[in-house]
Amino acid sequence: MNNFEFKNPTKIIFGRDTIVKLAEELPTDAKVLVLYGGGSIKKNGIYNQVKAALKDITHFEFGGIPANPEYSILMEALQVIKEKHITYLLAVGGGSVIDGTKFLSAAALYKGDTPWDILANRTPTLKGLPFGTVLTLPATGSEMNSGAVITNNKTQEKLGMGGAGLFPQFSILDPQVIKSVPKRQLVNGITDAFTHVLEQYLTYPAGALLQDRFAESIMNTLLEVAPTVVKDPSDYNAASNFMWSCTMALNGLIQKGVPTDWAVHAMVHELTALYGIDHARTLAIIAPSHYQYNFEAKKEKLAQYAERVWNITEGSVEDKAYAAIEKTESFFNQMGIETKLSKYTEDFDGTAEIISKRFTERGWLGLGEHKSLTPEDVENIVHMVY
Amino acid sequence: MNNFEFKNPTKIIFGRDTIVKLAEELPTDAKVLVLYGGGSIKKNGIYNQVKAALKDITHFEFGGIPANPEYSILMEALQVIKEKHITYLLAVGGGSVIDGTKFLSAAALYKGDTPWDILANRTPTLKGLPFGTVLTLPATGSEMNSGAVITNNKTQEKLGMGGAGLFPQFSILDPQVIKSVPKRQLVNGITDAFTHVLEQYLTYPAGALLQDRFAESIMNTLLEVAPTVVKDPSDYNAASNFMWSCTMALNGLIQKGVPTDWAVHAMVHELTALYGIDHARTLAIIAPSHYQYNFEAKKEKLAQYAERVWNITEGSVEDKAYAAIEKTESFFNQMGIETKLSKYTEDFDGTAEIISKRFTERGWLGLGEHKSLTPEDVENIVHMVY
Incomplete structure (x- = not known):
């Protein structure tokens, strides 16, 4: 197990009819921007539940x-925050609103003069204006972490930011919100x-036995509830497990003490930029090919994943590892997510070269758990997804 | 899944040679009591590592x-805290020192005049003097929760306390400390x-699929590493998984959204008081009989535990549930922990009646996840452990 530090101070308020508790979490003299x-x-x-909960709190929208x-x-x-002397922010939404x-x-x-510099200079935020969230769409885990991704259409950039000052003070998670989420977004959230x-x-085995099992627990739970969530999002039990699994998937816990990859996320941004494909679907497109391309480096963990998540116990390490990649792709497909670029656009020729070129231009230092993937590797992986 | 609130702000600093980071966590003008x-x-x-790390910080012991x-x-x-105007506490020890x-x-x-009233009146502590910990013995989870149990020899009481103000600011967990812990204490910690x-x-199935899997993950990890930890506590990988599992077992996460029992803990305090048996060993004595006595109420979760922790997949729900209780008791026995009271004392006659009487005197309102166990039930359970 690698050394690690872990601190996550966000207060989670989880369950039925919890939006009414909103006002208890806000200073009585707060000036809130919703x-x-x-x-x-x-x-x-x-919206009406939030407004009712805020009735005695000064707030703007x-x-x-x-x-x-x-x-x-x-x-x-x-501009509104400055003009109205806002003291507290309240995000009511999914990952984008929270980010x-x-x-x-x-x-x-x-x-500074230009807030974009926070992203451009990768300045960690140690103190921010306090904020809370009411989560309306489980997916990103942003409700219980300190990271965000912001897009700048003018410069065509999509950059990350974060810091210890950017954990929500509280997040309200009422699984009942899921029943009105469109199926497309539910499937995206699960993915x-x-x-x-x-x-x-x-990645590779790092002796972090508990973290591995926690990761497998989240995946097994998502697999168990996904069919019900998609079929009947008003099923409270499935919805609550889906919601809590999404939060636990990216609140920092399972990445502590282990190597992490994140190459898939690094590669997919360009697909959204080029073709407007939903973020979650770009992940489903790239992930299987990424695992096939890096098979030798990842086969031990792939085999463990095969055994513990997909119940594939027969065959060699390689057999199990391959079967797990297939199962993963089938899972996405069964939810209605296409995993080939050609299903989204006919105009995919040259995509791999464009993406690879952008990585080269940025002076890319290497992707993946070994920081070893080059722009050429990226090009090869994207070629596989046509 | 039940509604829940979760907040745990403790910063964990985990890994090899992390005690040197101590001073970074303390205000430079702190007056520390170690x-x-x-x-x-x-x-x-x-002790020497802590002293070296504190060399530029004013501190007393x-x-x-x-x-x-x-x-x-x-x-x-x-008295020392008041006389020396201490501003920060540092626990260097196991659960007792941290509590x-x-x-x-x-x-x-x-x-108030009498600090014992914090315990006697069950006053939650919303703000305490800040403190950190350097954990020397994994077991209780006190390094990442806000609860404590304090003993008063004069009144023969052992009472709990807690509150949102009692989370450690930070806890340093260096698994290398385990190599010098006596085997008896390691076995106690695992138990x-x-x-x-x-x-x-x-308890009973509550639809909290992820929490169940996290609980099973911790138990599976403890079972996997226990033989190595006991045989060779200098094995860093086993030690680190043991240490992190102990913390995760009682930092609040797995109890959120589910019913909890805690009857075993309620019953065992008297065994320590009467016969001086180690706390962990009293748990191992009572737990198997408690599960047998409450078999009907617990058999579904016992069967799930049998399948997912002990790999017992054959037989009826009842068969699997019984087998899991036997496996649990065998696990304790294999680590050298006796699970019958007669192995600790010849003078056990009347123990059940004494314990039951004490519960009656306290106006006991019911133990267990259904708050339904009576002093008579307690008497019956304790009779089973002779």
């Missing part, structure tokens, strides 16, 4: 944060969370 | 905190942690 996305919360009743939280829109929200809120938490206290675990698990 | 137990840290080198942290001794430490430090953290800021999981898991 941030949300495209307005689905106004149709599914969550900023809606319209898009699916990949966009810098220029967030800068408009920052956008994290940027605003950092930007509100940032001393996103499952892939988060794979990135932290499918 | 608390420890019987002095084993002076033999195994931990208080040693001699006994295995069941005793109120009158802690009151002497409280004692938690009491002092609360008592140092307590406004203690394993039983902590059982108390949060062996």
Whole structure:
């Protein structure tokens, strides 16, 4: 097991009808800015629940944060924060709204002239404006971690940020929100969370027995509940296990003491940029080929994954490892997610070269748990997904 | 899954040679009181590591905190805290030293005349004097939770306390400390942690699929590493998995959203009081009989435990459930822990009646996940362990 440090101070308030507890978590003298996305919360009743809970708290609203939280829109929200002397942010949404809120938490206290520098200079945020979240879509785990990804359409960049100051003070997780989430987004959420675990698990054995088992626990639970969540999102039991699994998949716990990969996430951003494919679907496209391409380096963990997650106990290490990759791809396919680029666009020629070129331009230092993958490797992997 | 709230702000610093990081976690102007137990840290080198790390920090020492942290001794430490205007406590030890430090953290800021009232009146501590820990013996999980048990020899009481203000600010877990822990204490630590999981898991199915799997993960890991830990505590890999499993067994995570039992812990305190049997061993004595006595209520989870922890897949629910109880008792026995009271004392006649009487005197309201066990049930269970 590798040395590690772990601290996660976010308070989770989980369960039925928990949005009413919102006001208890806010200072009575807070001036709150409520941030949300495209307005689905106004149709599914969550907006009304939040408004009711905030009735005695001074608050303002900023809606319209898009699916990949966009810098220029967030800068408009920052203007509101400054004009209204906001003291507390409340994200009501999924990963994009929460990530956008994290940027605003950092930007509100940032001393420099250009808040984009927080991302461009990779400045860790040690103190941000306090914020909480009401999660409306389980997927990214942003509700219990301190990271965010922000998009800048002008510069065509999508950069990460984070820091110990960017954990939500609290996150309210009511699994009942899932019943009004469109099937497409539920499937994306399951895929996103499952892939988060794979990135932290499918590396090489590092003697972290408990972390491995926790990772397998999350994947087994997602596999167990996925069919029910997709078929009947009003099934509270399935919804609650789905929701808690997504949070645990990326709250830091399972990555402590182990090597992590994250090459899949690094490669997929360009697919969203080039073809507008949903983030989760780009993960499902790239992941199986990534594991096949890096088979020798990953086969021991792939075989363990085969045994403990897919119950494949027959055959050699290689047999089991290959079977596990196939099972993973089938799982995505069975949920209705295509895993070949040609199913999303006819115009895929040259994609591998474009992506590889962008990695080269950025002076890429190496991807994956060994930091050994080159732009050429990236090109080869993307070629496999056509 | 039941509704739950979860917040655990303790920073864990885990791994080889991490004690040197101690000073980074302390305010530079802190006046620290270092608390420890019987002095084993002076033999195994931990004391010297701590002293070296604290060389630029003002600090005082208080040693001699006994295995069941005793109120009158802690009151002497409280005197030192007041006289020296201590601002930060540092526990260097196992669960007893850490629990004692938690009491002092609360008592140092307590406004009343008699700090014992914190325990007697079950006053939750929302703010305590800040403290950190250097863990020297994995077992209780106290290094990452906010609870403590304190003994008062004068009144013959052993009471619990806790509150959101009693999480350690940080805990340093260097698995290398395990190599100098006597075998008896290692076996006790494994048993203690394993039983902590059982108390949060062996109840009835509550649809908390992920929590169940996490609990099973901890037990499977403890079972996997226990033989190596006992045979060769200098095996770093086994030691690190043992240490992290003990912490995860009682840091709150696996008890969220599920019913919990804790009847075994409630019953065993009297065995320690009456016969001086190690706490962990009293757990091993009571647990198997408790599960047999409450077989009908627990058989479904017992069967799940049989399948997923003991690989018992043949037979009826009842067959598997019984086999799991036998396996559990055998596990304790194989580590050298006797599970019958008669192996510890010849003078066991009347024990069940004494314990049952004490529960009656306390106006006991019911033990277990259904709060349904009566003093008579306790008497019957204790009769089974002679």
